[in-house]
Amino acid sequence: AQRVTQPEKLLSVFKGAPVELKCNYSYSGSPELFWYVQYSRQRLQLLLRHISRESIKGFTADLNKGETSFHLKKPFAQEEDSAMYYCALSGGPNSGNTPLVFGKGTRLSVIA
Amino acid sequence: DGGITQSPKYLFRKEGQNVTLSCEQNLNHDAMYWYRQDPGQGLRLIYYSQIVNDFQKGDIAEGYSVSREKKESFPLTVTSAQKNPTAFYLCASKGDSNQPQHFGDGTRLSIL
Numbered sequence: 001a002q003r004v005t006q007p008e009k010l011l012s013v014f015k016g017a018p019v020e021l022k023c024n025y026s027y028s029g030s031p032e033l034f035w036y037v038q039y040s041r042q043r044l045q046l047l048l049r050h051i052s053r054e055s056i057k058g059f060t061a062d063l064n065k066g067e068t069s070f071h072l073k074k075p076f077a078q079e080e081d082s083a084m085y086y087c088a089l090s091g092g093p094n095s096g097n098t099p100l101v102f103g104k105g106t107r108l109s110v111i112a
Numbered sequence: 113d114g115g116i117t118q119s120p121k122y123l124f125r126k127e128g129q130n131v132t133l134s135c136e137q138n139l140n141h142d143a144m145y146w147y148r149q150d151p152g153q154g155l156r157l158i159y160y161s162q163i164v165n166d167f168q169k170g171d172i173a174e175g176y177s178v179s180r181e182k183k184e185s186f187p188l189t190v191t192s193a194q195k196n197p198t199a200f201y202l203c204a205s206k207g208d209s210n211q212p213q214h215f216g217d218g219t220r221l222s223i224l
């Protein structure tokens with residue numbers, strides 16, 4: 001069964017501290033992993049996806065197939081990073097337009 | 113993403129009433145999705161449609177119905193059979209399989 005687990009409901013860090021939002025997944029094939037972010041009063045938007053391997057707003061995430069993880073990291077947290085973060089999984093480009101499976105989300109709070 | 117429009121932004125329902133949430137997209141996307149977002153639950157899939165005139169149930173379809181008569185429109189009806197309809201409803205769409213899902217601003221449904 002496909003499943004995404006985000007073990008932390010809430011993560012509080014001080015401004016300038018490193019951030020790591022954890023995501024583990026369960027999938028029998030080769031999945032595609034995503035991080036979506038929802039800032040206060042804004043729509044859910046894509047932050048990054050593992051196949052693009054790019055850094056967005058200083059965030060990076062590496063797919064670790066051995067540990068089935070896709071943790072989101074940033075070396076120095078900023079106050080504007082405070083938001084709700086969702087990890088999501090799909091079956092990859094060959095799975096067509098099957099829906100994403102989302103984790104329950106982690107609320108990041110960056111304290112000044 | 114301005115290409116997906118959900119309306120209304122806020123909706124109130126009386127007990128025993130059916131209400132319909134609108135989702136329109138002008139991105140020429142084939143696939144459209146409805147999710148329900150509850151605190152601590154993440155996003156749960158209600159229904160999705162990969163092509164016009166076809167749709168599939170998601171994980172929590174009971175008490176909901178959809179139609180996909182036009183490519184650009186995927187309305188969701190919350191029926192009186194849905195016993196706990198108070199939630200934030202998100203619509204999404206997706207183009208080809210290499211593209212990520214794009215989300216609307218959402219509709220918040222409350223029971224009077």
